Amino acid sequence: MTIPLGVRAHAGTFALIAVLTAVACLLLAGLPRTMQGSFDQALRRSLAGAPAVRADVAVTGAPVLPPGELRSRELFEDGGRRWRRLLPEALRPLIGPGGHISAKTSRTPVAGASGVRAFANLGWLSDADRRVEWVGGRAPGKPSTMEYAGSTIPVIEVGVVEEAVARMGLRVGRTLMLGESVHTAAKIVGVFKARDPADRAWSHDADVLHVTRIVPLDAPEELHTTTLMSDDGLGALTNRERTLSYRWVLPLDGRAANALGVPGVEAALAEFERQVDVQGTGSITYRVVTGLPELLAAFQTALSAAQTVMYLVLGGLFAVALGVIALGVRLLTDRTEPTLALARARGASLRQVAAAGAALTALAVGPAALLGYALSYLLPGPVPPIVHAGPAAVAVAAVAFAVTRVVLAHRAPLNERRADLVAARPSARRLTVEALVVVLALAGAYLLRARGPSGTAQQDPFLLLIPVALTVAAALITLRCHPYPLRLFVRLAARGRAAVPFLGLARAARERSAGALPVLILLPALSLSVFAAVVHDGIGTTQQVASWQRVGAPIKLTSEGNIPADAVDRVRRAPGVEQVALALTGRVQVKATGEWPYAVAVDLAAWRRVNADAPIALPELSSKSSALLSPALDRRGPFEITWLSPVRLNAQGVIDAVPGFYSSGQFLLVSQEVLPWPAADTLLIKGDITPAELARLVPSATVETQEAALAEIRADPLTGTVRTTMVVVTVALGAYALVAIVLSLVAGAAGRARTVSLLRTLGLSDRQARRLTLLELLPVVLVTAPVGLALGLSLPAALGPGVDMSAFAGGLPVTEHPPGLLTPVALATGLGLCAVLGAYAHTAMSRRRALDAALRVGDA
Structure with missing residues (x-):
């Protein structure tokens, strides 16, 4: 057989294989690119959204002896250049230009302060002028x-922030005596404010921009501020009281970050820390201070969960796509089998016959795989190695399958078989292997549930293999068991007078190798598409709950101080406001233990009216003196707190979180009735009113909405990628399941048409022919579809303990996967409709076939 002649003779099958291959390679190469691009985008967004004090890399120096003290700007700038030279190659692209240097003292007391203890630290910023x-x-x-005091001390001119003037009385012209045993005078000559308070660099120097209030448990209240001095003041800045520290800030530029390079960045940070440590001397020590490793570790944890789910569904898509392509290749080899058998009978060697089948298949899948691979470059994103491996694996697997089928079919010349007459009996070895797969899959699922999450940010092979093993096990069980109930129906149909049910069910119940491949394709396609749809819905539902937990109401208005009664009345009377609940937050002191937990006093009845349609349940208090405590405050009887006035409370139970307020640490929830007078700093609102209008009614307040919180959760690139990929994979797998049904129809079309034609010579009508075709096709769909749907619905429960999906759901664990009926019904309906349409199409095609063409010598 010449290859061009084979292509012309089987052009339809050839084109079908090419289209299936191109689409599969486009999906397998394009989806990983878009996924990796979203992973990079998510990393850059997380780094850009983190406070600079956490994301930037800072080198701190602590002078121990006078030779280690830096007294000029030039010395500090030399140090900055030295740290940049020490940056490893993997870290340099992430460090942007600029940065700043600071020198500060800490806990520098103001001598002679009475009442509240005042601390005025001396500070210098290299870019203060900007x-x-x-x-x-x-x-x-x-x-x-x-x-x-009989000695000469330096007087350093300093400036203070506006807030320090108002809260600490540090006015221009005042001279402060700083220190305890060693004194320094600070003369206040100016007052400053930030040019851009939103500048991320201020997170490193919040002590300069704001006054810090500290309330120790057993000491008076403290107020801390950091002053600013000029470059000339560095010459008088010493570390005689061991409170001086230096800081070189190397700003992070997350625009160059990529998810694949995270391990290299972590290793580079560790190397940089080692290099900085060895730069210290006996006069000064250095160390690296950064929260970047924690940020990268948190991202890696979320990324690992995303990759696990993505690779799981993409692996299923890869297997199903290969199976559908294998169906197409089987159709091609079946169509070319007479030609190859004739060539084998005329003396062609097995190698020549196999080469002909391989060449024909390679001509169909090779260019198509290259086309799909090339089209994937139209999609955005970087190119991970799987982009190259996927199309190559598809092409190689298709050619290998074709060669295997040709070799098995033509090992001996004129090796004709009638596999449709008897049921094939599997060997004991094959049954043993299949039983072993089933046992290992069930044992793996049990161990996965017992073990829970792996606790690492690395890919968990165990987690990736178990779903595949469960799917294969379910397919094997279905493949082995589905003929037996069909044979029971065959026996029942044999007792009837109608011949069509018996013939259709008899053909469907026969164990043929041709029927195994559709089952092995349909079941993974259905189960993984349902799994993807269920996980998608579960994430969406949990995101809704997380947004309500974050805000606590449709709208939450929060003020730093008490909201006046007239402002509350204005909000109540505002157009669109339906319900308002008052709440007061603050720190309270537990008298018996001296603890300072956070407290929330809220009108619970009004809060329930506000959240009447919310998917979260609000706690209940048995009486106005009851309190619900966080786990950190649990296990105590009646206790007394001080909050506006002394209040005695009874511990009613434990609450993990107060929606919209606190979810960790020490906190308690009480009724607003325990307050000695009505007070509120938070309004929980239900209604149709804009945040801008509420901000106008209460200018000092900030407004949050549940809808905005939900939009923020869903806007995360990682979350969006997971949900979008789930939708794409669900649609693709459903389409592949339908294609598998169509190919099964086409693969058996010749034999089925001949049978129908023979029966038509005996008086079979068109209606009976359609019923015969349906009875042959529907059992595979009716048996495989429920098993696939059940497996898809159970996979989230099986994988739940091992996959942490909280990163995509606002921090809440995705524990509930409501089995929506839309996807299962749509998939089952689509498969059934495809089978019915195929039966009608096949009958219509068979009607055009001449009856005498169906008869051979010896048949009549």
């Missing part, structure tokens, strides 16, 4: 000296 604006007095200048 980041601050002087709104009072002047910028600090050169230091001077003064006599104090």
Whole structure:
């Protein structure tokens, strides 16, 4: 057989294989690209959204002896250049230009302060001229000296932030005596404010921009601020009280980050820390301070869960696509079998026959695989190795399957068989292997549930293999067991007078190798598509719950201080507002233990009216003196707290979270009736009113909405990729299941048409012919579809303990997977409809066949 002649003779089958291969290679090469691109986007977004104090890489220095002290800007800048030279190659693209340097003292007390303890630290910022604006007095200048307690001490000119003037009384012209045993004078000459308070760099220097209030358990209240001095002040800045520290901030530029390079960045950070440590001397020590490893570890955990789910469904898509292509290749080899058998009978060697089958298949799948691979480059995203491996694996597997079928079919010349007459009996070895697969799959599923999550950010092969093993086990059980109930129906049909049910069910019940492949394709396609749809719905449902847990109401209005009664009335009377619940938050002191937990006092009845349609349940209090405690405060009897006034409470039970307020640490929930007078700093609102209108009614408040929280959760690139891929894979697998049904129809079309034609000579009508075709096809669908649907619905429960999907659902674990009926009904209906249409189409085609063409010598 010449290859061009074979292509022309079987052009339809040839084109079908090419289309299936091109689509499969496009999906298998394109989806990983878009997935990897979204992984990179998610990493960059997480790094950009993290506070600079966590994401940036900072080198801190602590001078121990005077030789280690840096007294000029030049020395600090030399240190910055040295740290950049030490950056490993993998870390350099992530470090942006600029950065800043600081020198600060810590816990520097103001001598002579009464009542509240005041601390005024001395600070220097290398880029203060760019980041601050002087709104009072002047910028600090050169230091001077003064006599104090019989000794000469330096007087450093400093500026203070506006907030320190209001809260600590640090006004221009005042001179502060700082220190305890060693004194330094700080003369306030100016007041500043931030040019851009939203600048991310201020997270490194929040102590400069704001006054910090500290309430120790057994000491007076403390107020801390950090002043700013000029470059000249560095010459007078010493570390005689061991409170001075230096910091070089190397800003992170997350735009160059990619998910594949995360392990290399983590290793580079460890190497950089080692290099910085060895730079220390006896006069000064250095160390790296950054939260970047924790950020990368958290991202890796979420990425691992996403990759597990993605590779699971993509692996199923790969297997199903290969199975459908194998159906097409089987159709091609069946069509060419007479020609190859004739060539084998005329002396062609087995190698020549196999080469002919391989060449014909390679001509169909090779260019198509290259086309699908090339089309995948139209999709955005980087190119991971799987992009190259997927199309190559499809082409090689298709050619290998064709060669195997040709070799098995033509091992001996004129090796004719009638496999449709008897049921094939599987060997004992094959049955043993299949039983072993089933046992291992069930044991693996049990161990997965017993073990739970792996606890690492690396891919878990165990988690990837178990779903595949369960699917294969279910397919093998279905393949082995489905003929037996059909044979029972055959016996029942044999007792009837109608011949069509008996003939149709008899053909369907025969164990033929041709029927195994459709079952092995349909079941994974159905189960994985249902699994993807169920996980998609479960994530969506949990995202809804997470958004309600985050806000606590449709709209939450929060003020830093108490909201006046007239402002509350304005909100109640505003157009669109239906319900309002008042809540007050704050820190309270437990008298018996001295603990300072957070407390929420809320009108629970009004809160329930606000959340009447919410998917979260609100707690209940048995009486106005009852309190629900967090796990960190559990196990106590009646206790007393101080909050506005002393209140005695009874511990009613434990609550894991107060929706919209607290979910970790020490907190308690009480009724608003325990307050000595009505007070509220939070309004929980139900109604149709815009956040801008509420902000106008209460200018000092911030407004959050449940819809905005849900949109923020869904806007995460990683979450969006998981859900989008689930939808794409569900549609693709459903389409492949339908294609498998069609190919099964086409593969048996010749034999089925001949049978129908023979029966038509005996008086078979068109209606009976359609029923015969349906009875042959529907049992595979009716048996495989329920098993696939049941397996798809049970896979989330089987994998639930091993896959942490909370990263895609707002931090809440995805524990509930409601089995929606839409996807199962749509898939089952589609398969059934495809079978019915195929039966009608096949009958219509058989009607055009001449009856005398169906008879051979010896048949009549």
